[in-house]
Amino acid sequence: MVDYDLLIPYGWTESVAADYEPLLQANRLPARVIRMDRSECDVATPNGVLRARCPRSDSDLGGLCTGDWVALAADLSVRELLPRRTAIVRGASSGRSDGQVLAANVDIVLICAPADGDVDLGRIERLLALTWESGAQPIVVLTKVDAAQYDSLDEARAVAPGATVLAVSAATGMGLEALAAILDGTVALLGGSGAGKSTLANALLGQEVFATGAVRASDKKGKHTTVHRELRPLPTGGALIDTPGLRGIGLQDATEGIERTFSDIESLAQDCRFGDCAHDGEPGCAVLAAIATGSLPRRRLDSYRKLAKENAWMTARVDHRLQAERRREWKVVTKASRKQYRERGTYRT
Incomplete structure (x- = not known):
């Protein structure tokens, strides 16, 4: 017997159920990806946690990630991917035009920053x-505050307008x-290696689920103890996704x-x-005036410019890649058409 209540700890809601209605008539089994392993994945279903087969990476359903809601066929193969409500995407460092999806259908992101050293505001x-x-x-979330040399809450709050900032141990x-x-x-944890994500995840889960490791005393950096993105139900309701430490965090179309x-x-x-002030010496610039009075740190403007410039460059690069991909696809189609015409004897040069 199918028991949809078994999906509630993994984020099943009335809204998700409504998205599945057209698929249930085709005898599809709803599931949420809780861990990816190359060509297979662990999924939560109304029949419990099962092992499912994933589509090829170059197929229309390629690029599945932890947090995705999918539909399974009777042979436990993923056949449909439901639209993502949210997706955490970082810019791809490879030659791909699309970014890398870190987690899908996430409601809250805990940005973990260790407070036992200089807090990396950038x-x-x-x-x-x-x-x-x-x-x-x-x-x-400022982690490891029990080992902090100074209170960094105010400076973290200053760079996070509109976001809650908490200190935890x-x-x-x-x-x-x-x-x-x-x-x-659904809550996801993001941060660098050694930021205390897995330790925090275990504390929120109330048990030792994820491996943890010590950090180097010299530079406060840790090893990748988490190698998979994995979703677990929280005892207080909702679900949590732990992620490996991020070294590079490229922005793309952000x-x-x-x-x-x-x-x-x-x-x-x-x-x-x-109206087109570049905040670079123009008269009547309110941003530079705030810097002059000390109400806005110069570092804040420099960071803003850096991220905006990087994002513009990445977006332009993606546009060039998409154009190149379209040109390659058109060449393949044209070549195939010419070959077909030659075989028919109707092509003229």
């Missing part, structure tokens, strides 16, 4: 832009109750995410004398 800003662009709600339990109280739906991350600068820019 990385927080980058992850905020990535999260805002995905459609999820970011929460900045998985070792002592400090702040965990407050964090758990505001989690809802204009809206950057604007929301730097909403303080965007708001100041509305008071500039010129």
